[in-house]
Amino acid sequence: MTPITPEQLLDELRRAADVVAGIVAKLTEQDVEAPSELPGWTRGHVLAHLTGIANAMARQLEYAARGENIELYDGGVEGRTRAIELAAGHSLAEHRADLDSALARALRAFDSLDGAGWKRPITYRGGVVFDGGLALWRELVIHATDLGTGRGPETWSRPFCEQLFDFLAARVPDGERFVLQPLGLPAVAIGTPGGTSTVINGMLTDIAAWLAGRTPTLGSLRATAAADGVDLPELLPWPAGTPVTNVNK
CATH class of the missing domain: 1.20.120.450 (dinb family like domain)
Incomplete structure (x- = not known):
């Protein structure tokens, strides 16, 4: 990034x-x-x-x-x-x-x-x-x-989504590591280095929307762990220090 x-x-x-x-x-x-x-x-x-x-x-x-x-x-x-x-x-x-x-x-x-x-x-x-x-x-x-x-998340720019990946790394549970793999773009790893790894594949904006607690609009998200399909992992609350507007933010 x-x-x-x-x-x-x-x-x-x-x-x-x-x-x-x-x-x-x-x-x-x-x-x-x-x-x-x-x-x-x-x-x-x-x-x-x-x-x-x-x-x-x-x-x-x-x-x-x-x-x-x-x-x-x-x-x-x-x-x-x-x-x-x-x-x-x-x-x-x-x-x-x-x-x-x-x-x-x-x-x-x-x-x-x-x-x-x-x-x-x-x-x-x-x-x-x-x-x-x-x-x-x-x-x-x-x-x-x-x-x-x-105007849904599909309108979010690449720089904005990448900035969200960085800021919302705090939503990854302790001991876990998410490998974010946007379609056609380099992968981004967030969370605990060496932690239990889950790969999240999909469109860039869908991954960003999911991390932000919003509804992905392109329907492209898929999670895998050890090469097997799994449910999307649970996220921690929005990073502390940000005023809360709902359960996701």
Whole structure:
């Protein structure tokens, strides 16, 4: 896997924000009230969450630029949950205005970075600004799919899927090793070196969707262990340190 550069990440963030904004521009009031792909959440919940994470990541950068750190959400996870529930029932116009403002704020914060800025420490996962950029990229791309408007995991790019392989290696149970074998691409091994090995074959996007707890859309996944067909292995929860939106994330 080729590491992504800050410049490439910034381009990906802009592209992902445009995709989300484009989806929201086509929604109706009834669409916002309808169920999303996330259990128990309407599309309004997903939009409120996207607004919240964009604002939260923007303020991580704003504080980091002053040499300060601040928690990701006011009030922590409980504050985040309250904010989503309060905003989920907003009108379409309110969601559009709030999300447009949040995305613009986040992109301004990332646009303003110089080389050193990407390395400033932030509170999110005890990482640096670059880690925050990767997190926002994941949130925008995955939740664009969760809105359930027809843009499924099959639209995820190769760089995005490969980044997910790296981040979601933490979902491999201890003592196990997954050999991810996307069709026509090099294999990627994640998990415990020398652990019990399971090979996951399929389209790149299907493997990424499965790791992310989403439904593969191309129906291509197959697991083998010691050359025998087996069920897809169980995954650990989404890596600790990321706010939870459902059992998979």
